[in-house]
Amino acid sequence: MEEHGQDLEQSEQKALLVLFFFSGVSSLVYQVVWARMLTVVFGTTLLATSTVLSAFMAGLALGSYVLGRYIDRCKHPLRIFAALEVGIGLFALFFPSISANLGNAYGALVGLQGNFYLFSLTRFGLCFALLLIPTALMGGTLPVMAKFAVRRLGRLGGRVGQLYAVNTLGAVVGVLAATFGLMEGLGLRGTTQAIAVVNFLVAGAAWLWGRQRSVGVGERAEVKKTAHSDRILWGVLAGFAISGFAALGYEVAWMRLLMVSFSFNSHYEFSIVLVAFLSGLSLGGWLGSRLLSRRPDLLSIFVGVQFLIGACGALSVLAFAHLSVLVEPIQRADSWWVSRTGVFSTAVAIMLLPTVAMGVIFPLVGQIYTRQLARLGRGIGDIGAVNSLGAVGGAFVTGFVLIPLLGTEWSVKVLAALNGLVGLTIALISQQRKRLVWSGAVGLALLLVLVPSDVLRRIAEPAAVNRELVFYQEGAEGVITVEQQTDGFRKMALNGGGQVPTDYSSLQIFRLLGHLPLLLHPDPQEVLVVSLGGGIALGGAAQYEPRRITCVELVPEVIDAARLHFGEFNHHVLENPTAWNIELVIDDGRNFLLSSRDTYQIITGDATHPTSADSWVLYTKEFYELCRAHLSADGIMAQWLPFHGLPPDDYQTIVRTFQHIFPHTTLWRSNNYSIMVGTMQPQVIDWERLNEKMTPPRVHRSLENIDMGNAFALLNTLVMDEVALRRYVGEGPLNTDDHPYISFVSPKGYSSGSWEVLEDLAPYRTSALSLLTAPSATVRETIEAYFKAGEHALEGDIMRLQNRDRAAVRAYQRALQANPEDRSSAYFLDLLAEQLIRRPPQDE
Known part of the structure; x- marks a missing residue:
């Protein structure tokens, strides 16, 4: 039996496994954190995330191959292992700064985007070069540790198995630590720096130990007897x-x-x-x-x-x-x-x-x-x-x-x-x-x-008998489905979530997102729509016939689903996009802006929920800064923001972050959802100009379809002007790339109801009169009537979302008494009355 050096004692074996366990912890923490850091540069598409993963794995392969050959010539493998850990830790300390400046280098690739394969290859090369040093060092740790741990060939499989097991167990702990504690508590940069300390501690222990133990080198190379050719x-x-x-x-x-x-x-x-x-x-x-x-x-x-x-x-x-x-x-x-x-x-x-x-x-x-x-x-x-x-x-x-x-x-x-x-x-x-x-x-x-x-x-396949699956398509980014109800209701979903429904509230907010910023801007000609969804916001924006609308969508299959099954809701603009001056781009919205040199007068964002893995990058301070850099001086940024799944303080954090970049921010609402509208100049609305822009038949029909065909109804969707909003957000944390608080909301937001945010907003509600320039007495009186009715409607919405239907009915009735033209309240009153007829009375 071939041997080299004295076999390890049991206590030494355990100590070795402990060192390699913590090495595994650090490696997976880095993989999770660094992949998240690089997401803001390379994007959230499957190709982009796979590029990062592949570069990481390729570096591991290179390190394993090169250091596996090198270590056979070394008498002190533990010292080499210590050096590897120090190298990993040192690089980790500099990685946040390097990745933060990577955007400039990535922006230089914009000229290659016309050639998909060259662009993808260059992106992989850039990512591989960035990750090469630390991943190669990580890849070399197993052959180095195996060289020290294995003293008899007959025990090779057992010892290597133990090393592999504890290192992978460390990886498990690393993923859990990064996901459920470190990233939320310390941020991405802080997590990287904290784990670097682990590398240094492991390296110190290995170096001290390695001074006392060595392995044989240059001995007679006895070949293991084997029948394997x-x-x-x-x-x-x-x-x-x-x-x-x-x-x-x-x-x-x-x-x-x-x-x-x-x-x-x-x-x-x-x-x-x-x-x-x-x-x-x-x-x-x-x-x-x-x-x-x-x-x-x-x-x-x-x-x-x-x-x-x-x-x-x-x-x-x-x-x-x-x-x-x-x-x-x-x-x-x-x-x-x-x-x-x-x-x-x-x-x-x-x-x-x-x-x-x-x-x-x-x-x-x-x-x-x-x-x-x-x-x-x-x-x-x-x-x-x-x-x-x-x-x-x-x-x-x-x-x-x-x-x-x-x-x-x-x-x-x-x-x-x-x-x-x-x-x-x-x-x-x-x-x-x-x-x-x-x-x-x-x-x-x-x-x-x-x-x-x-x-x-x-x-x-939907379980309900009154629904059928009318669209199913699977692609690289996921499974896109559309189900249709017998009454015409439709719902698009990505991987079963990220839904685009056509219920009353959803249709109102999607359509409003397309109309509102273009109504507020004096002459919108260059428009960017981030996320297509069902194309409802895009269709609303197209009614103003701007010179160019660029729509960026992450999932290609969404375009077919929206064109085939959401045409009546998006004004059929996807049947012939060119006729509407629409350019469809398949990309991650943030990645598109990072590599774009264009300037827009309007940017709208209709991403999925802020906590989702593919949209969190669209709700951070750095993304809003990127949008601001691509807006003209009189530009308007508008972004959809849900109430559900966000506790009030986290909803407030997103609004505060948005307002931090766009100092003149107003908040608008349609029933269950909201829209943030931000500008660099004070927002002022000219009553006559607003009515003039709402007059063209196609614009009027589009708004009338969501019960906002008159300017009073439209302006009554305002929740806060910039003064009230500044008081609402107050002082507090910002949602950033490094500290994305909203990514960690899920455990808190799981049982959080939309009504909680609405209750939090209610005391700050302001009238649109604060935005109007010299309104007439009649206009002022009518807006005040709408505003008073809106107070009761908001109460009704809160009660409805709390499933207190009878209390909601009474609130909507008060809203209609104050303003008989309040169509939204009339809609929900009819809906709830019909539901109450079907079930017996209950105490509330």
Whole structure:
């Protein structure tokens, strides 16, 4: 048996595992935090986020490959490990400053955007160059630690398995720490700096220890006795690369299936699923370390594990097909923590067995492939490198090729078939028991045939008998669906969430978002619409016939859904966009502005909820600064802001942040939603000019359709002028890229009702008279009547959202007594009266 140096004592083994555990903690904290930092530069598209992930994994692969070869020549691996940790920590201290200045370099790429492939390649190169140093150092830690930990070849698989397990367990803790504590408490920069201290502490302990222990170098290179030919060893290495490809492919596909099943889209849920995935890998590494010393036939285990992963992958699709019985009670849980524990438990139930099997493979391949202690670092480095490169390919190909072409279900089947093919190939070239192997292959093939391929469509099918699914399309960014009700109501959804409904309140606010800023501006000619949705805001803006409207949409499939099923709501502007001077751009809104040199008179934002993973970057101080930089001196910024899912103090934080950049900000409301309107000049409304702009037939029809066909009704949607709003927001925190408070609202906002924000706004409500220039006595009297009725209508809205329907009815009746022309109150009064007829009286 080949050995080098004295074997480690049990206490030393435990100490080594503790060091590598904290190394894993720091690595995943950095990955989570740095990916979030780079999101504000590269964008939230799948291509952009995949670019960051791929650059990270490519750096790990390079570091594993290079340092694996280097460490075989070193007598003091622990000192090298200490140096790696110091290097990671030092780079972490500078990373926030580097990423903050990356926008300037990225903006220089604007000239390449006409060439998609050149632009994407250049973006990857920029990201890879930024992440190269720290990720290469991280990638080198495993072969370096393995060189120190393994003193006998017979124990290689066990020791490597232990290292892999504790490092991955550290990764689990790192994700949890970053997501549920560090980023919210310290911000992104503070989190990076705090974790750098962990690197330095680990490095100090390793350096002191490394002065006392060394390994043998240059000893006689005794080759391990093995029956495996070079062809088999290279086959196993190639199979491990394909296994890494499949593993990341599964993660992408499972994330999609869970997103659609549970309709989630915040960073919490993504981290929860990642924790479930990594937990399985860690457990698998630990089991592998325990099992490998007891089973001499390692190739049989490798073959069997590949078939097991393939079978579990196929069965996972079947599991999602029957998940509906769990989804509803989990979504309706009283507590956010109970609900997300349900998501985590579901993810574990589906992913545990296959991820455990994936975790077993790493120490298994290490034991098979490495034949000399003198080249141990090289062996572990090679397998780490090929696995990481396979993972890069798996994430990219699954997200951009398999899912868009085949759909998620068939993508999982392809990945499962790859696992089966790897197992079958290794079995044939190593002459395993052919009958058993072929039986396994045939069984997996039958399973792939029998597993349904329309699971996501089944999940999207509405349960209500009066609704039907009229649009379903899956692309790289997600699944877009449209369901239609028999009364004409429609709802578009992205991955089951991010909804665009056509109920009365939603239609009012979307249409108002398109009209309001163009009515307030004297001559709007250049308009930017961030987020298409159903195209309702875009259609409203188009009625003023500006010279150019640029509409930026993240998800290409949304355009077809809006054109085919929302035409009556968006004035059919998508049937011939050119005729309306509309230019449609597929991009992340912030990324588009970052690389654009154009100036606009109007920018409107209709993103999804501020807490969502793809929209948080559109509600920060830096985004508002970017918008201000692209507005003309008389420009207007208008942004949709919901009441639901935001506790009053967090809603206030967003408004305060907006007002901090646009000092002359007013707040407008239509029932359940609000619009922030910001300018750099005081907002003044000329009554005659406003009526003149509302007079053209197409503009009037569009506004009349949402009961705002006259200027009095329109102006009554004002909640606060800039003076009242300044008093409302007061002093407090701002929502920034570095400290995105709103991203961490979900646990608090889970049970927060829209009525809470409305109650908070009520005392600050102001009349539109403060914005009008010299209104006549008649105009003043009418506006005051509308304003008084609006007070009762607001009370009614609060009662309605509290499900106090009878109290709401009385409030709406008072509103109509004060102003019989209050159509919104009349609408909700009729709606509630009809509902009350159907149910018995109850105390309120």
